[in-house]
Amino acid sequence: MTLRSALGPEPGSKRSSLGHARGLGSTGHGSAHWYWERLTALALVPLTVWFIVQLLSGVAADYDSMAMWLTVPGNMVLMVLLTFFFFWHAWIAVAVVIEDYVHHDATKIGGIIALKFACILFGAFAVVSIILVGLGG
Amino acid sequence: MAKRKRPLSPHLHIYKGQISSVVSVMQRITGGGLAVGLGFFVYWLGAAAYGPDAYATAHWFLTTWFGYLCLFGFTVCMYFHLCNGIRHLVWDIGWGFEIHQVNAGGIAVLAATGIFTVITWAVALAKLGVF
Incomplete structure (x- = not known):
């Protein structure tokens, strides 16, 4: 859909209103963001509870405890998944907040692009860090 | 033609705070707080990857009064x-849309947040030997 067509029929157009509207509606993917926000939330419920319990058991008290903890494959996998779902959830949800409160188009689009690059950069950095520590780096 | 001043719809300040709306707004605010928290999460993991010295620095920072306040x-x-x-x-999934359920749910969320936060920090501080 072009921006021009979203604004309504061209001045002097012979097309009917219905003819103009046809094909401009839902692409059938309208609920995708809503769905993935919920799905990532569902995954984060057990993962965050697990993470808090782990922290309270003292795994982050010092470097050796943390390194030992991440050596366990199950812990490493769950930490990678936690990171993945944290950033995926933020990717969707923070974009919605920007869309709602930033009304200047260039700032809005720039903000969302910056958010998405930041999620990829920091998410990749966190996952690589977990794996390096877990493998004894 | 001169631009006429049109009436505006009532703005936020005219509404009385309700448990449903306050909790809803807080969901956004806490989400924003957690996005900031992600920065701390990445710093903590990155420090571990850079080795024991970097980790000691991160641990020192996170256990200063400012670090504790953030955590x-x-x-x-x-x-x-x-x-x-x-x-x-x-x-x-379609449950809990009656007004009394919405209000009770909001209060339950606030109560659970308080209880879980107190338990978590009681355990954390007990382990650190503060009490």
Whole structure:
């Protein structure tokens, strides 16, 4: 859909209103963001509870405890998944907040692009860090 | 033609705070807080990857009074967002839309946030030997 067509029929157009509207509606993917926000939330419920319990058991008290903890494959996998779902959830949800409160188009689009690059950069950095520590780096 | 001043719809300040709206707004605010918390999460993991010295520095920072204040804030945000997020998931399967259920759910979220935060920090501080 072009921006021009979203604004309504061209001045002097012979097309009917219905003819103009046809094909401009839902692409059938309208609920995708809503769905993935919920799905990532569902995954984060057990993962965050697990993470808090782990922290309270003292795994982050010092470097050796943390390194030992991440050596366990199950812990490493769950930490990678936690990171993945944290950033995926933020990717969707923070974009919605920007869309709602930033009304200047260039700032809005720039903000969302910056958010998405930041999620990829920091998410990749966190996952690589977990794996390096877990493998004894 | 001169631009006429048109009436505006009532703005936010005219509304009385309700448990439903306050909790809803707090879901956004705590989500924003947790996005900031992600920065701390990445710093902590990155410090571990850079080795024992970097980790000691991160650990020192996170256990200063400022570090504790931030961690406490993230704990509140996390429990609130988690509990209210579960409330949203319950709504998504079609439960709890009566007004009294919405109000009770909001209060339950606030109570659970308080209780879980106190328990978490009691355990954390007990382990550190503060009390």
